[in-house]
Amino acid sequence: MEKEEIVIAERLEAATALLERTLGWLEERQGALTGEVERISATVEQSRRETELAEKLAATERELAELKAGAAQNSMNPLRRTLPSATSEMLAKHGIGEGPVDVRTLDAALAGLSLEQRIAVKSQLLRSGAIA
DSSP states (O other), rough: HHHHHHHHHHHHHHHHHHHHHHHHHHHHHHHHHSSSOOOOOOOOOHHHHHHHHHHHHHHHHHHHHHHHHHHHHHHHHHHOOOHHHHHHHHHHHTOOOOOOOOOOHHHHTTTTTHHHHHHHHHHHHHHTTTTT
């Protein structure tokens, strides 16, 4: 019986060692599964539609920049525009002639007009470049 007990004891020791290795392996797996993700990277391919939209956006931005540059240049060098004759006559009666108009003088000249008429005259002067 001693030999049988020794064999059983050896088998139990072997099983215990195997269980300990398995337990260690399971602990390592558990640690790997619950650990932090170090880094995930991915590449995304642009679809043809996205490429077309990006090109349209770039073209629109270029066009907008050109329009802004043109508008800035036009405001710096306005084309000569003429005032309606009635406006010119009314301003001439108050001593306001061709060229830049002083705002205080203009307000005094327009005092007899209604608000809408004053706005209309000032708009015409703005369009002609007489006042800024």
